[in-house]
Amino acid sequence: MTDLLEPALDDLVPSFADRQADWEDVVARSETPSGRKLRTLSRPTHPRRALALIAALVLVVLLATPAFGLQGLVLHLLGRKNVSFVNSPSAPNLVKKRFLDLPIGAPSRWATPVEAAKARTVATFTIAGHPRRLWVAPTTKGGYCYTFELSFGGCRQLRSDRATARLGVTWMGGNPRHGVNASIVTRVGGDITAPTAAKLTARYADGTTTDIPFVWVSAPIAAGFFSYDIPTVRWTKRRRLVSVALYAKSGRRIARQSFPVTFRVRPLPITPVKQRPPVLPNTPHAAPTRPFQQGSADGFRVVVGRNGSVQFTQIGQTPILRELVGRSAGFSCFRLTTEFGIFSTRGFGQGGRFASHVGFMLQGVGRPIDGCEVQASIGRTWPDRLHDRAAVEIPLTKKGRDFFTDRAAARDLALFVRSKRMHTLRKEPATQANADIRRVYGTALARSAITITATDATTLRFSERSPTGKRFSVTVHNGRIARQNLKPYAFVF
Amino acid sequence: MHRSVVTPGSGASEAALEDIYRRRYATFLRLGFAMLGSHDLAREAVQETFAAALRERTSFRGEGSLDGWLWTGMLNTCRQEQRRRRRLSDDPPPEQSTNGQPAEWAELRALIAALPEQERHALFLRYYADLSQDEIADVLGVRPGTVGATLNHARNKLRVALRPEVTR
Numbered sequence: 274m275t276d277l278l279e280p281a282l283d284d285l286v287p288s289f290a291d292r293q294a295d296w297e298d299v300v301a302r303s304e305t306p307s308g309r310k311l312r313t314l315s316r317p318t319h320p321r322r323a324l325a326l327i328a329a330l331v332l333v334v335l336l337a338t339p340a341f342g343l344q345g346l347v348l349h350l351l352g353r354k355n356v357s358f359v360n361s362p363s364a365p366n367l368v369k370k371r372f373l374d375l376p377i378g379a380p381s382r383w384a385t386p387v388e389a390a391k392a393r394t395v396a397t398f399t400i401a402g403h404p405r406r407l408w409v410a411p412t413t414k415g416g417y418c419y420t421f422e423l424s425f426g427g428c429r430q431l432r433s434d435r436a437t438a439r440l441g442v443t444w445m446g447g448n449p450r451h452g453v454n455a456s457i458v459t460r461v462g463g464d465i466t467a468p469t470a471a472k473l474t475a476r477y478a479d480g481t482t483t484d485i486p487f488v489w490v491s492a493p494i495a496a497g498f499f500s501y502d503i504p505t506v507r508w509t510k511r512r513r514l515v516s517v518a519l520y521a522k523s524g525r526r527i528a529r530q531s532f533p534v535t536f537r538v539r540p541l542p543i544t545p546v547k548q549r550p551p552v553l554p555n556t557p558h559a560a561p562t563r564p565f566q567q568g569s570a571d572g573f574r575v576v577v578g579r580n581g582s583v584q585f586t587q588i589g590q591t592p593i594l595r596e597l598v599g600r601s602a603g604f605s606c607f608r609l610t611t612e613f614g615i616f617s618t619r620g621f622g623q624g625g626r627f628a629s630h631v632g633f634m635l636q637g638v639g640r641p642i643d644g645c646e647v648q649a650s651i652g653r654t655w656p657d658r659l660h661d662r663a664a665v666e667i668p669l670t671k672k673g674r675d676f677f678t679d680r681a682a683a684r685d686l687a688l689f690v691r692s693k694r695m696h697t698l699r700k701e702p703a704t705q706a707n708a709d710i711r712r713v714y715g716t717a718l719a720r721s722a723i724t725i726t727a728t729d730a731t732t733l734r735f736s737e738r739s740p741t742g743k744r745f746s747v748t749v750h751n752g753r754i755a756r757q758n759l760k761p762y763a764f765v766f
Numbered sequence: 767m768h769r770s771v772v773t774p775g776s777g778a779s780e781a782a783l784e785d786i787y788r789r790r791y792a793t794f795l796r797l798g799f800a801m802l803g804s805h806d807l808a809r810e811a812v813q814e815t816f817a818a819a820l821r822e823r824t825s826f827r828g829e830g831s832l833d834g835w836l837w838t839g840m841l842n843t844c845r846q847e848q849r850r851r852r853r854l855s856d857d858p859p860p861e862q863s864t865n866g867q868p869a870e871w872a873e874l875r876a877l878i879a880a881l882p883e884q885e886r887h888a889l890f891l892r893y894y895a896d897l898s899q900d901e902i903a904d905v906l907g908v909r910p911g912t913v914g915a916t917l918n919h920a921r922n923k924l925r926v927a928l929r930p931e932v933t934r
Contacts, residue, residue, distance in 0.1 A: 278921060278924060278925070279893065281874060281924075282874075282889075282893045282894075282924075283893070285800070285874065285875065285878075286796050286799050286800050286894055287796070287799065287805070288792065288796070289791075289792040289795040289796055289799070289805075290792055292791065292792060292795060292809075294787060294788050294791035295813070296784055296787055296788065298813055299787065299813055299816040299817050299820060300817075300820065302813055302814065302817035303816075303817040303818070303820035303821045401880070402880075403879060403880055423876050
């Protein structure tokens, strides 16, 4: 396992082997006086003294304010913080892309009309002790979507959804494995739609209360958001969180959410239940409408309608299709897109027991569809018995055909480089590794399209040219992946 | 690790600094990228670290290795940058591009981000700066035994993320 940690960590950070150093720039910078110079090379310092000073100042202010009549103001500042949406920085492209992908799979009348390009980073919260950003985006119908980084999120798609509940609460229960009952609330978060909201208060079983800070994001979002980790001392039956209530400035209660508690012990199942793959629908709920996109290959025909309806029909037999009977398979169609600078397949599919007729609606994928496929649930080793293809690949456009061809080449190279034996071989000195790889893989390698070059004593370059002309390569330096261009077609480590 | 020879008490020579810079530029960049999540910020941190080292080279007392002194400087430069970014709380750290595979290593990234600072720094110095246990101890100002335990602890936590990802 530890052996795999290195390549995984390696994959997270580029090698930068091709970056040019610039010593002249260093010399030029060193001649410019900088305020950072003394701290830069000091031993690691901890800002404890500064923090202690700030903490002391905060304490003095909090203690002193009743005398100056400022208590309410301070509490108010700790409660609600107003944030300007328009002045907030734009969200990263990857976040915008995730917002854009929200409607995939939802029926059109439920699809979230989110304006992904307008997504912004509006605040940073502390969740489980770590800073987590809050991203929000408006919808075209007067609503909004929000996501707390690596945590949770939600949408109120329509303007009218704002009125359904003034306080939307998501909560997390304790983990029984850590000795905390599942009905003890350990974290609460959510959104607020009441513009008059001034204070959010947590009430505990022992009668005490705490104010929960929240941000209020200006129009077009016009909503508040919060995430609050319940202190661990409150993770007991007697001191647990029992409710969260929202108050207006006048003190009027706007909304309340209580947390029911059930301390029943639920026995865990002793024998795991074997899940059978679900049965897939034979036909979509609406027939494909004109103009159709259609094609056939590998024993299947597919018809995609303008309305997003797709019908797979088996028209022939192949060895892999015979093998798939009674097993699970994935049926899907996709469109190739470059959104916010990110090239990806925007697709939708359904997985379940293999069937000769499968139909469903492609929700939120758009048109034209570039290809459809049936993925078999089989493991892959190099050389791959399906020649790095899916069980069924039906291109519907030239782009789709090229994608399938390129993916096969990239997958072939990835499977070869990431194989278990190769992980051992590539740690050898390059020339030795080159010879050993040829000896171990022999004729299979000679028959393949993969070429291997030892560029220096420690570097091996694996490459494969796709029939479309696209060249894929993986450079391995001292056994680690230094450079590669297989994404998003295939995955190598 | 190749060490540059420096006479104790004489400070560091420009040639020795340039030698380390040219040999280990990519390694310094990797550490910067791991800590700051952006190539531009990483490059800026490396350039600033060496510029400061060049300015302050006479203050290097030669008690430890010159490499260790520079790694400490690099770590502090990155920390300063992180603190500066935290102060501008609405200024998001740049997102790392995953070329359309947002789920790839997401769990591993999250677990690394969730590690305590010392574990994270020890891990980065071990894997991206390629430092030995003794050298990491020197940079972090702890005992070598502590580094070993810290690294083990961090690795154990990260195993969780690797199980489903790489055995497929």
